[in-house]
Amino acid sequence: MRPVADVLIVLALALVAASSTAAVLARDPVRQSTVLALLGLSLALLFAVLQAPDVALSQLAVGSALTPLMLLLSVRKVRRKGKEGGSHRNAGNRTGSTDQEGRR
Amino acid sequence: MSRRARLWVLAVGGLGLAVLLFAASLELPGFGGDWHPYGVRAVEAALARHTSNVVAAVNFDQRAFDTLGEESILFCAALGTVVLLRQTSDEHRVRPEPARVAPPVRRYALVALPVTLLIGLYIVAHGQLSPGGGFQGGVVVATALHLLYIAVDYRALERIRPIGLYAMADAAGEAAYLLLGAAGLIAGTAYLANVLPYGTFNTLASGGTVPLLNAAVGVEVASGVVVLLASFLDQAVEIVDADDPDSSGRNSDQDNSGRPRAPDNSDQPPAPDTSGRTPTPHNPPEEKPT
Numbered sequence: 001m002r003p004v005a006d007v008l009i010v011l012a013l014a015l016v017a018a019s020s021t022a023a024v025l026a027r028d029p030v031r032q033s034t035v036l037a038l039l040g041l042s043l044a045l046l047f048a049v050l051q052a053p054d055v056a057l058s059q060l061a062v063g064s065a066l067t068p069l070m071l072l073l074s075v076r077k078v079r080r081k082g083k084e085g086g087s088h089r090n091a092g093n094r095t096g097s098t099d100q101e102g103r104r
Numbered sequence: 105m106s107r108r109a110r111l112w113v114l115a116v117g118g119l120g121l122a123v124l125l126f127a128a129s130l131e132l133p134g135f136g137g138d139w140h141p142y143g144v145r146a147v148e149a150a151l152a153r154h155t156s157n158v159v160a161a162v163n164f165d166q167r168a169f170d171t172l173g174e175e176s177i178l179f180c181a182a183l184g185t186v187v188l189l190r191q192t193s194d195e196h197r198v199r200p201e202p203a204r205v206a207p208p209v210r211r212y213a214l215v216a217l218p219v220t221l222l223i224g225l226y227i228v229a230h231g232q233l234s235p236g237g238g239f240q241g242g243v244v245v246a247t248a249l250h251l252l253y254i255a256v257d258y259r260a261l262e263r264i265r266p267i268g269l270y271a272m273a274d275a276a277g278e279a280a281y282l283l284l285g286a287a288g289l290i291a292g293t294a295y296l297a298n299v300l301p302y303g304t305f306n307t308l309a310s311g312g313t314v315p316l317l318n319a320a321v322g323v324e325v326a327s328g329v330v331v332l333l334a335s336f337l338d339q340a341v342e343i344v345d346a347d348d349p350d351s352s353g354r355n356s357d358q359d360n361s362g363r364p365r366a367p368d369n370s371d372q373p374p375a376p377d378t379s380g381r382t383p384t385p386h387n388p389p390e391e392k393p394t
Contacts (some may be wrong), residue, residue, distance in 0.1 A: 006136075053235035057227070061243035066329065073333075073340040083346070098147040 005049070012046035029075045033068040040064030154302040157313035160232045164317040168296040172281055174239075175321055181280045182328040186271070189335040196346045197338075203257035212253030220248035228322035232311040242325025249330060258341050260292045267334050270327040277324025284317055 019039040026032040040063025047056035115294075123196050133139050134341075150161030191197065224244030231237030253261040288297030296313075303310040 002136075054157075054237065054240070057236050057240040058243070060249065061240055065247050066243060066333075069333070070336050073336040077336075077340045080340075 008049045009046075012042065012049050014019075015042040016046050029071065031072040033075070036071065037064045037068040040067065109356075120363060151305075153298060153312060153314075154305040155314050156233050156306045157231065159235070159315055160237050161311070163237065164232075164314045165298050165311070166283070168313075168317060171317070171321065172296070173286065175278060175281055175324055178325060178328050179274065182274060182332045185332050185335045189339050190337070191343050194346050195343050196215070197342045198344055200258040200341055202259060205255065205257070210255050212249045217248055217251040217255065220244060220251060224248055224326075228319065228326075229308065231318040231322070232314045233306060233308070238321030238323075239325050242322045243329055245322075245326040245391065246329035246333065250333060253337075261337075265330060265334060267331060270330045270334070273323055273327035274331055277320050277322070277327065280320035281317060281324070282322065284313055285311075296335070 016039070019035060019042045023035040023039050026035050040059060043063060044056045044060040047053075047059055050051060133141065138225065146162055147158050148164065149166055150156075150158040152163060153161060155161035155165065157165065163361075224241045225238035227244060228238055228239070228241030231241065252264060286301050287294040289295050291297065291299040293299060294393075298312040298314070300312040300316075302312050309315065
């Protein structure tokens, strides 16, 4: 039983290391928020295999849902503000463009 | 201070922290070992007070004062967000247009909403018995409500989300925790002392004040997160600069949730905004559905 648990812990740790490195390397905030959600998920996994379900639950709720959402909303607001004040306020990209977080 | 000097200070501080952390880790019990000096004592104290979730016993009984601090952090964060992200005099609100949602998304979100809400409430209610508690369950409850934004649109979410009410519940949850702590003082022992009868082990009413403090945190967190997200959502969806003549028109292009707007809505005049300013009707010819 013990080696199985050790393998799981090492795997979860590796996942956390990989996703947190990816979160640092991602420069675009929108992509970063997605990677951050992944990081939250892998942290929740790590806490779960370390037998801390309480912490895993909070991490799951906050780290993989709430934080990325607030980040996305902030990015959306900032980018829209930039777009409104910018020079291309009459640009023709208005026909129901579906790019949520304003790839401009 | 020059950049070089600052880097030196940073390096010295970082090195000192590393040395201290390493020295402290030498005294820790081994990873995965069977010697848990703190755990044994915490479990003993939790069982003595008939609380089957030891983590809840630590959070709301043995270290209840720490939790008061944590709860206040969220309370202050929500308060600060409301103050910082309020609608200023040079901004006005644009009422979001109704949005069209893809039927599978709508079906899924409408099914997931009550299930998620129930799970959240269950996690809050069973905090003293099983993993979870007021904080975890509160966040789940708050996110469950926002599934309505995904299922329908922002107007629907606003209808079930009177901010004033949630702000009041937020304050009430925080106040309830403080007052429950004071109850310990009045009963003659100490602040946040567990003064209620402990009840039968492993039932909903067990643990003395633990379920009550847990519920207070649940109410505070759920409404605090709703208020927090509402300030962010209002800024991202509704509030625009008033000095931008194009902003109201630009806003009616999209439904403000990033979804493409339903074509049959484009002839509808924009709804009056809350600041009393009548926005100019906006129907760009290139947008008319043919």
